[in-house]
Amino acid sequence: MCASTLAEIGPAVATGATRSAKQAITLSEHVIEIISDSGEGAQRCGQSFGAIAARMGNGVWTVEIIPAEIQPPARSIAGASGNRIRIGTHRVTNGGNEANLVVAFNEQVLLGRVRERELKPGCTVLLESMWRDHPDAGIAAAYRETREQLVRDGYDVREIPMEQECKRLVSDPRRGKNMFVLGMLCSLYSFDLQLARDQVAFIFGKKDQNVIKANVALLEAGHEWAESNLDFKYRIPAARATEAQIVVNGNTALALGVMASGMDVCAMYPITPATSASHYLSEVFENVGGIVHQAEDEIAACAFAIGASYAGKCAVTITSGPGYSLKQEAIGLAVMCEIPLVVVDVQRGGPSTGQPTKAEQGDLLAACFGSHGDAPKVVMAPSSIEDCFYSILTARKIAETFNMVVVVLSDANLATSQQPFPRPKFNEAWLAPPVNQDPVPEGAKPYDWDPLTGIARRFVPGQPNGMHTLTGLAHDRLSRVAYDPESNEEGLRHRSLKLAALQKSLKTPPLFGGEDGELLVIGWGSTRGAIEEAVGRLRAEGHQVSSLHLRFIQPMPGGIGEILKRFKQVMTIEMNWCDRPGDELIDASNRRVSALAMMLRARYLVDIDCWGEVRGQPLKPDAVCRVISNKLVQGRR
């Protein structure tokens, strides 16, 4: 049903090409993977390739391929490390489908990707050939065997003497092969070599000129080799944006958001895949006067942030699932005492240690309902790299306006993916106001809850007349410990009202597609690009499907109930578990549905179906297409 995204509109490949005869095939997009053992530089190569494509003006989305271990054994199937780069003529919003072309530094990491079904059947493989005549007979045999199998399976395998070619230029080709590959790819995709040279100079900018020179030489050698020895070439037309663009990954975007929000303090504890946000922030936060505190544990990080927030300005703590679980009690304290706090959860596979480097959306319910008792907090999920930046600004503002905890749910997909987006234009309104030190008016109470909105003013230490003891125990308006039924109810009521007050200020999210139809797909977080791409494709084929993407999940904006009524069927697509209806014991009375589906069903009393994938990989538009198509067929039965 879904046509391939690979639109080959150029002439057929010229065979037996000489350089002059080679004509570039024009493509609208391509997915390229570069994979190697850890430490061979495939990641740097991929990121640079993505950056050059972005400089060319192409739409780009890069995805890191990360083994779980720091140094997995060389040439191991589970050890693939590298990058997937999706390049398009227009804006690219997700990692796309299976790869169209793959560069592998050895056949074992390649095999890993084949088995994970990440490569398009029959795709082009550029394979390092040094293993063919390896002195270790076992290695040579494994190489030959794998290559032959791939050829038999229809892959277009090109053996490339990368090592041998690099040896002409450097003594240790292990360090530098990636630049040779970068040059090769620049030739294959008809990139401007000067932009590539600039990129190499940029990434080695801190090193001396000889390092840059050596790498540029490798780059040019790779380019030259591909020009002379490969019989095909592509061109992906670029449509340059008119405004300045930046390219960062989601974690860097989060960190830039923290800087731009005027927050003072980020307290954290190392955890994958959140930590790179704090790494970057540790580098740069001091330049704007802020600090990153690496606490002794996740609980301390949260408590530290709460202390800093209490003392003046909203602080942030950045973590992933297991850390989020540990912070739950402290988050409850911030809710109870109405201390503004931003908690970022870069979700990974769970439960327990789960899949630290893989993407999943398994923490939604924990974020919305976690911490014991009724602990209302705001939960929002950025849906793009750009949104990671702006979500932090919004989160900080909401936290301080409502004196609430705001949880920002990113995930491993956004964390490590890169995408160009318009360079943010600094606005002073982004910044937190200075710490209020004015005297508190006579008679004002620390919890003077507004009967309409539930919002109370906040007394910050240093404010004369505002002295009170804030407590995690039930308390009255004077912040005195109060166990009487009225005080307890009053506190719960007002803390809850704040969500309603915020909800009234939220706009109904726009529909992607039509205003009504056969099927509405609802998603949240990082899956937006894949879902909308699939929906767009199916609509182009004439299907009555639309999608809705929620940035705010708690509170849920108004107007959604009315939207649901306009569609015959509604389903969520999420990267978390839901029971498969085909399993023998699963029926409507026991099926555990996906997190968002559960929340929507509870709120709107609509029979909302769901589909969830927990393969640890970002959603693929093709997979979403298949799911939607099946659902449409079901609906017509």
Next chain:
Amino acid sequence: MSTRAHECLMRMYLEEHNLESYQGSIPRWCSGCGDNAILTAVQRLCRDEKLRPEKTVFVSGIGCSSRLPHYMKTYGFHGIHGRALPVAEGIRLARPDLNVFVTTGDGDCCSIGAAHWIHAIRYNMNMTVMLHDNQIYGLTKMQVSPTSPKGLRSKTTPRGAFLEPLNPLTVTLGIQNASFVAQAVDWIPELIYEILSRAFHHKGCSFVRIIQRCPEFLPELLDPWLHDPNRTLLLTHEKGLQVSASLSRVYKNQREHDPMDIDRAREIASAGDPIPVGILYHNPSVPRYEELHAIEPLRTPELIQRGLEAELDKFTIWPQEEAG
């Protein structure tokens, strides 16, 4: 502006602080509880140091002792079990202008919050930490604590506690960056005050363990020490405590101890009985975390914009000429 500043200064100068200025709600501890003695000493300290109530924060966790902030008329933060120290660290880092005190108990500090205790000592942030050590869980009604003596019968150890108690002094003195470690006992209130006063003036994390009685659950535990003054060892030194003549008449068991001498401090801490009272260790030159790692006090929008634009420049790909 200048008039207002002037008025403020005048008001500060004229403002009088008496004990009532620091007295919050009426304490609801059991009568005879050692917490009362500590509260009184702290209120005296605040008065004598003329601490501005709005510039003073008492942070606590959970337990009998952690109710203390409610009984002060300053800012207070009565948080969750075991986490008083990281909360206080966040406050300290965000606000160098505040006086930060932490009250914590033997369960709060030495059990559920033990990780934070170790790291708080290592951070050495400027705050006064009071460990109210009554050697029992009181609020949850008599369970064994890490500092309970071996053999103690409690609700969870009806046939006697299995383990030797943890010694908070030796633990603290074993942590890198310990800068002020002292011990007081609730039956000598005069010295609680003296020691807390020294602790307050120390720039760094002052750790004061205060051995106190729990009249409800362990009414007789400390009787042998109360009945025999010689089982209390007063540590005196020109750089440490000087003991009044009247106190010296009762507590004759005294020993000169140089608080700079950490080896001797560890020896004294390990001995345990007689109970040492005084300043075991004081090193004013240990660096403080907030000196090494501080928030820029003048964070102007211009500073933030400049820093942000410099970072955005690094990531700007096209068009180059429009960047920056």
